[in-house]
Structure formats: C-alpha cells, structure tokens
Amino acid sequence: MSVVVTGACETCPAYHSAALKKLGLNVENFDYVVALAGNPNTGKSTVFNALTGLRQHVGNWPGKTVARAEGGFAYEGKNYKLVDLPGTYSLLSTSTDEEIARDFILFGQPSVTVVVVDATRLERNLNLALQILEITDRVVVALNLMDEARRHGLKVDDRHLARELGVPVVPMAARRGQGIPELLDAVAQVAAGRFVTRPHRIHQRDARLEQAVENLVAALNQEFPGLPNARWVALRLLDGDASIEQAVRDRTLGDLTRGQSVLPAPVSDRIPLEVAS
Amino acid sequence: MTGSDVLKTAAQLRAELGADYHDKLMEAIYTDASKIADRSVSHDGTRARLTFDRALDRALTHPVWGFAVMGLMFFGVFWLTITGSNVPSSMLADLLLGRVYGALHNLAAALSAPAWLSGLLIDGVYMATAWVVSVMLPPMAIFFPLFTLLEDFGYLPRVAFNLDRLFAAAGAHGKQSLTMMMGFGCNAAGVVATRIIDSPRERLIAILTNNFSICNGRWPTLILMGTIFIGASAPPVLASAAAATSVVTVAVVGILVALAVSWGLSKTWLKGAPSVYSLELPPYRPPQILKTLYTSVIDRTLIVLWRAVMMAAPAGAVIWLTSNITIGDASIAGHMVNLLNPLGLLLGLNGIILVAYIVAIPANEIIIPTILMLTLTLGGSQMAQAGVMLELEDAQTYTVLTQLGGWTLLTAINLMLFSLLHNPCSTTLLTIWRETRSRRWTLVSALLPLALGFTVTFITATLARLFGWA
Numbered sequence: 193m194s195v196v197v198t199g200a201c202e203t204c205p206a207y208h209s210a211a212l213k214k215l216g217l218n219v220e221n222f223d224y225v226v227a228l229a230g231n232p233n234t235g236k237s238t239v240f241n242a243l244t245g246l247r248q249h250v251g252n253w254p255g256k257t258v259a260r261a262e263g264g265f266a267y268e269g270k271n272y273k274l275v276d277l278p279g280t281y282s283l284l285s286t287s288t289d290e291e292i293a294r295d296f297i298l299f300g301q302p303s304v305t306v307v308v309v310d311a312t313r314l315e316r317n318l319n320l321a322l323q324i325l326e327i328t329d330r331v332v333v334a335l336n337l338m339d340e341a342r343r344h345g346l347k348v349d350d351r352h353l354a355r356e357l358g359v360p361v362v363p364m365a366a367r368r369g370q371g372i373p374e375l376l377d378a379v380a381q382v383a384a385g386r387f388v389t390r391p392h393r394i395h396q397r398d399a400r401l402e403q404a405v406e407n408l409v410a411a412l413n414q415e416f417p418g419l420p421n422a423r424w425v426a427l428r429l430l431d432g433d434a435s436i437e438q439a440v441r442d443r444t445l446g447d448l449t450r451g452q453s454v455l456p457a458p459v460s461d462r463i464p465l466e467v468a469s
Numbered sequence: 470m471t472g473s474d475v476l477k478t479a480a481q482l483r484a485e486l487g488a489d490y491h492d493k494l495m496e497a498i499y500t501d502a503s504k505i506a507d508r509s510v511s512h513d514g515t516r517a518r519l520t521f522d523r524a525l526d527r528a529l530t531h532p533v534w535g536f537a538v539m540g541l542m543f544f545g546v547f548w549l550t551i552t553g554s555n556v557p558s559s560m561l562a563d564l565l566l567g568r569v570y571g572a573l574h575n576l577a578a579a580l581s582a583p584a585w586l587s588g589l590l591i592d593g594v595y596m597a598t599a600w601v602v603s604v605m606l607p608p609m610a611i612f613f614p615l616f617t618l619l620e621d622f623g624y625l626p627r628v629a630f631n632l633d634r635l636f637a638a639a640g641a642h643g644k645q646s647l648t649m650m651m652g653f654g655c656n657a658a659g660v661v662a663t664r665i666i667d668s669p670r671e672r673l674i675a676i677l678t679n680n681f682s683i684c685n686g687r688w689p690t691l692i693l694m695g696t697i698f699i700g701a702s703a704p705p706v707l708a709s710a711a712a713a714t715s716v717v718t719v720a721v722v723g724i725l726v727a728l729a730v731s732w733g734l735s736k737t738w739l740k741g742a743p744s745v746y747s748l749e750l751p752p753y754r755p756p757q758i759l760k761t762l763y764t765s766v767i768d769r770t771l772i773v774l775w776r777a778v779m780m781a782a783p784a785g786a787v788i789w790l791t792s793n794i795t796i797g798d799a800s801i802a803g804h805m806v807n808l809l810n811p812l813g814l815l816l817g818l819n820g821i822i823l824v825a826y827i828v829a830i831p832a833n834e835i836i837i838p839t840i841l842m843l844t845l846t847l848g849g850s851q852m853a854q855a856g857v858m859l860e861l862e863d864a865q866t867y868t869v870l871t872q873l874g875g876w877t878l879l880t881a882i883n884l885m886l887f888s889l890l891h892n893p894c895s896t897t898l899l900t901i902w903r904e905t906r907s908r909r910w911t912l913v914s915a916l917l918p919l920a921l922g923f924t925v926t927f928i929t930a931t932l933a934r935l936f937g938w939a
Contacts, residue, residue: 233751278664284494289664314506314510315507322498347510349509349511353505353509367757392501394494394501396497404482404485404486408475408478412475415475429475429483430483430486430490431483440475
C-alpha cells in the first residue's frame with residue numbers, strides 16, 4: 193500500500209464542493225436520504241435550494257413550509273435525496289406539521305438529519321436539536337445565520353458546541369452560500385460512517401423517571417430487538433403519544449429494527465378532521 | 470411479551486410517575502439546552518441592530534399606527550400595481566388582441582379555412598387566452614414581487630400579530646391571518662397552509678374562511694372594474710388612487726367577512742375557545758431584491774399565468790361553441806343567459822355574469838374574457854362581427870359593457886362583491902376535500918360563500934334601486 197500525501201487543497205471542503213451536482217427534482221437511485229429539520233424560519237428552505245438547485249419558495253415567516261419537499265443532489269459520486277421538513281419548535285406535541293417532521297425522522301430513517309439552527313437564538317433552537325439527538329445518532333448541526341449573529345454582536349463557538357453535542361457543527365450563512373461546502377463534507381462523512389457521532393443525551397435529573405425509562409427500554413428491546421431509538425420511543429410512550437402507541441400495537445415499529453423505511457402515506461392523504469358538530 | 474404488554478408496562482409506569490412527567494421531561498431538555506447555549510455563546514455588547522428591530526416593531530405592531538401602516542402599505546402595493554400595469558396592459562392588448570388577432574384572421578382567410586374553424590380557434594381559443602395574458606400578466610408581474618419583498622423583509626408576521634386580537638375575538642386561531650395571507654396568492658395554497666394550526670376546530674374555521682382572501686384569479690376582475698368604472702368616475706388626477714381604494718376596500722371587506730364568518734362558526738357549528746399559541750416575530754432582513762424579482766416573476770407569475778392560460782384556452786372553445794351552436798331560436802349560451810337573467814338582474818348583476826361564473830368554476834381568471842365575449846356575441850353587436858374587439862382597451866371595454874351589456878355602476882360594484890363572495894374554484898374545493906376528507910365540509914365551503922354572495926348583492930341592488938341610484 194502506498195502512502196498518499198494529501199495536499200492542503202484536497203482536504204479543503206471548497207475543493208470538494210466542485211463535486212456538488214444539483215439534481216433538482218431527480219431523486220431516483222439515491223444512496224442516502226438526508227432530512228432537513230429545524231425551528232421555523234431558520235433557513236431550511238434556503239439550504240434546500242442551495243443544495244438541490246430547486247427554487248422552493250422562501251419567505252421570512254415561520255410556518256411557510258407545511259409539507260415535505262424533496263429534491264436531490266450528487267456529491268463525490270454518491271446520490272443524495274434531500275427532504276425539507278416543516279419547521280417545528282419541538283417534536284413533542286401533535287400539530288400536523290410537527291407530526292410530519294417527527295414521523296419522517298423516526299420512521300423514514302434518514303441516513304443523516306441536518307438540524308438547521310439559528311445562531312442568534314441558540315438556546316431555543318437547541319431544544320429541538322436535543323430532541324432530535326434523542327431519536328437519531330446521525331445528525332449534523334448547521335449553525336445558520338452566523339452573519340446575523342455577528343451583526344448582533346454574538347459570538348458562537350461552533351467547536352465547543354460540536355464537543356457538547358457530539359456531532360459535527362457547521363457554521364453557515366446560507367443566504368450568502370457560506371458554509372455549503374463544509375456542510376456537504378460533514379453530511380458525506382456522517383452518511384458514510386466516516387465520522388462517528390457521540391450524541392448528547394438528555395440528562396434526567398429525576399432518578400425515578402430515569403428508572404422508568406430504563407424499564408420501558410428493556411421491555412421494548414425484548415419485544416423489538418435492535419430498535420434503534422428505543423430510548424426515545426420509551427419517552428414518548430410514557431408521555432402517552434397516541435401515534436407511537438399505534439406503531440407499537442400494529443408492530444410497524446418492529447420494521448425499524450430491520451432498517452426499513454416505514455413512512456406512512458403522504459400526510460395530505462390522511463389528515464383526519466372529524467369535528468363534532 | 471407482545472406489543473400490548475409493552476403498552477401495559479408503559480401505562481403502569483405512567484401512572485406511577487404522575488402527571489408532571491411531561492413537564493419534567495421538558496424541563497430536562499430546557500436545562501440542557503440553556504447550559505450548552507450559555508457555554509457556547511458570548512456577546513460583545515454591541516446590540517445596535519436589535520434596538521433598530523425593536524423600534525421598528527414598536528411602530529409596525531402599534532395598536533393604532535400598526536393598522537395605519539398596514540392600510541397604507543397595502544394601498545401602496547395596489548396603487549403601484551394599478552398605475553404600473555395600465556400602460557403595459559394596453560400595449561399587450563394592442564398587440565395580442567389587435568395586431569396578432571387581425572393577422573391570424575388574415576392568415577385564416579388566405580388559407581381559406583372554414584368559418585367555424587377559424588371562429589373556434591381564433592375567436593374562441595386564441596381570444597380568451599390573449600385576454601387572460603394581457604389582463605393578468607402586467608398586474609401580476611408587479612404585485613407578486615412587491616408582495617414577496619414585504620414577505621422577505623419579515624413584515625407578514627407583524628400583520629399576523631396585529632390581526633391576532635381580532636381573530637381571537639372571533640373565536641379563531643391567530644395563525645389564521647397567516648393562512649389568509651397565503652390565500653391572497655392562491656386559496657388552495659392557503660388551505661394547505663392551515664396545517665400550521667393544531668386545533669382541528671380552528672383549522673376547519675381557517676379552511677372554510679380562506680376563500681374570503683381574494684386570490685390571484687380574482688384580482689384582475691377587481692382591478693379592471695375598479696379602473697374602468699370607479700377610477701373613471703373620479704377626476705383624472707385621482708383616478709388610480711380611487712381605483713386602488715376600491716380594490717383595497719373589497720379586500721378589507723373580505724377580511725371583515727372572514728372574521729364575521731369565523732365568529733359565527735365558532736358560536737354555532739364549531740363551538741370552542743381560541744387556543745393559545747406563540748407567534749415568533751422573525752428579525753427584519755434586508756430583502757434580496759434581485760433574487761426576489763427573479764423568483765417571483767419566473768416561479769410565481771409565470772406559473773400562475775400558465776395555469777390561467779391552460780384554463781382559458783379550453784374555456785374559450787367552450788364559450789365560442791355555446792354561443793355559436795343554436796337550438797331553436799337562440800344559441801346555447803343565449804338560452805343559459807336568458808334563463809339566469811332574471812336572477813342576475815335581481816342581484817344587480819345579469820345573466821351573462823352568472824353564466825361566466827359557471828364557466829369559470831375551474832379558474833376565476835377567465836371571468837372577464839368570458840363576460841366580454843358573451844356580451845359581444847349575444848349583444849348581436851356589429852362590433853363583434855366587424856371584429857372591433859381588435860383594440861379593446863379600457864375605454865372600449867367600458868363602452869361595450871355599458872352600451873351593449875347595459876351595465877351601470879351598480880353592476881360593477883356588485884361584480885366586485887360577487888367576485889369576493891362566491892364558491893371557491895374547483896382546485897381549491899378539491900384541496901379542501903383532500904385536507905378535510907369530508908364531503909359535508911367541502912359542500913359547506915362551496916355553498917356558504919355563494920349564499921353570502923347572493924344575499925349581499927341582493928341587498929345592495931335593492932338598496933340602490935330604492936334610493937334610485939340604479
């Protein structure tokens with residue numbers, strides 16, 4: 193085996209971004225699925241457009257994207273399907289837009305979930321990022337709106353943040369196209385398993401609660417061996433989440449252990465609106 | 470162990486943990502998030518931008534000034550749209566309805582094409598399409614970029630914030646104002662946007678009232694009526710201001726009707742208290758002007774125009790056929806118009822307008838071309854036969870409608886009101902059905918505005934006649 197000397201150019205993400213091919217709506221034969229999640233109005237659609245070359249409508253208000261949008265891109269010889277999820281503040285309540293995001297991250301089993309966070313409102317954005325880290329290990333945090341943070345006199349230490357969260361953190365200003373090459377690189381590494389994440393887990397201070405979660409995780413592992421997100425499923429079951437209970441009952445949850453995507457039909461086809469009159 | 474055993478274990482543990490489990494979990498998440506954020510962020514004390522944002526917000530969301538700015542802003546947008554589109558609209562009409570139309574007929578004559586064929590293709594399909602393009606393209610090419618710039622800047626959530634109290638008072642969700650704003654573009658999009666509302670009750674109210682936001686397809690009708698009937702009756706200096714005011718007035722009436730209907734629904738069929746929610750006011754961002762112009766012209770304007778053209782072309786053929794195939798003593802369109810005329814006149818409209826609204830169920834964009842074509846052909850006018858539609862600019866349109874169609878100011882005003890208050894287009898109805906999966910609510914969403922439209926126009930017509938205005 194020969195020693196390969198890599199020059200500075202080859203290790204620079206900008207070098208590789210030349211390898212980005214925007215595939216627009218063409219999402220056939222993809223190697224990886226990448227989900228874009230994040231709070232409303234953090235620039236998910238802007239990142240989506242930058243990567244796919246599509247022109248999803250971008251607007252400066254929360255709640256603009258209410259359905260999943262899909263597009264594709266190729267990077268370093270691999271094809272990626274990118275899914276833009278509706279912006280949500282949390283994955284713990286039950287509005288339709290949150291359910292779309294939650295179901296996709298849990299049941300769609302994306303290879304990588306990119307959490308777009310607003311650098312100017314880090315604390316609130318981390319609430320969602322931490323919840324996503326409970327569901328999946330394969331996360332890249334896109335620390336967007338760094339330009340705005342600078343204008344507001346905020347300094348965000350992305351390296352410290354990466355250490356705390358245990359996943360790659362990419363500082364970006366997506367509107368100006370800054371950070372896109374670095375993001376692509378991080379996504380490719382996590383997707384291929386070259387970067388092994390060590391995600392932060394939520395710290396339960398209540399011993400009784402922690403015990404309950406552990407008991408339930410044990411029961412879940414027995415029933416669905418190899419379930420990748422047993423801990424999160426346990427947390428949701430303790431909260432009485434009806435759709436997760438349903439997935440346990442009809443055993444669709446079991447499919448997750450076999451690595452199958454069990455995404456339900458597009459949400460537009462199954463919104464129940466039974467209002468008693 | 471089976472799935473139901475897991476659920477049993479969960480239920481048991483849940484009972485042991487007590488009701489504050491959810492809060493404890495949230496607390497754990499919040500604590501971690503705040504710790505991490507604290508250690509990662511530092512600031513250097515310059516917060517100039519924030520104070521600017523705050524000052525702007527204080528003005529734009531002020532209980533009094535907020536509404537004043539809102540009114541001015543929307544008036545400005547429509548005034549620019551109306552004044553800006555006058556010249557290009559008449560240039561397009563001159564070209565498409567004048568020269569190209571004439572050239573096509575000459576070509577047909579040279580090829581000695583049969584009269585029914587050139588009639589169907591040129592007077593039917595081509596005319597309707599050309600009309601839609603020349604009436605719709607200029608206003609949309611101005612309106613969309615302006616609206617998108619406001620959106621890009623971050624103004625829309627402030628409007629939602631201002632209107633929130635009104636919606637809460639009507640028993641509806643504050644986010645309904647955001648979905649209504651989407652409706653100003655397209656009602657089908659507005660209906661899909663109601664997904665941001667969690668409560669099914671409030672979501673249904675938002676769906677049923679979205680139609681009261683005037684969509685793209687209806688702006689051209691309002692703008693044309695405002696320009697040739699209301700603007701023209703004002704002194705020339707104030708003409709476009711008067712036209713813009715009339716259009717804004719109809720839009721505001723739409724918002725008031727939406728509030729009133731929401732209130733009515735939340736007191737009767739859809740009883741309940743408005744739910745609490747938080748609305749984030751995003752930072753103001755300098756709009757990306759060139760990008761906005763590009764995307765709103767290419768993506769929105771052309772797509773909407775394309776849809777209109779796709780609808781207008783077959784509609785043009787249908788209109789031409791119905792007004793040229795005769796049964797007994799009159800054409801099919803003639804029979805329909807005669808049948809609906811008594812009702813139309815009672816409502817201060819006429820039979821032609823009602824027939825146009827039936828033809829235009831797939832797309833409201835073709836209302837005006839349908840009305841004009843029917844007025845010209847059924848009026849048995851020398852103009853239509855002589856092809857005077859050649860240069861149907863605003864002034865000629867006015868002449869055709871008043872002299873041939875017998876229109877008055879009342880007809881124009883009631884058409885504007887009926888344009889606001891009638892059934893949603895078929896695309897929107899289909900979307901409502903897909904989102905609610907309920908035939909009953911889809912039917913309600915079609916019939917409720919129609920009933921309102923009949924009632925309101927009947928009242929204005931009756932009043933106008935009582936006071937001798939019409």
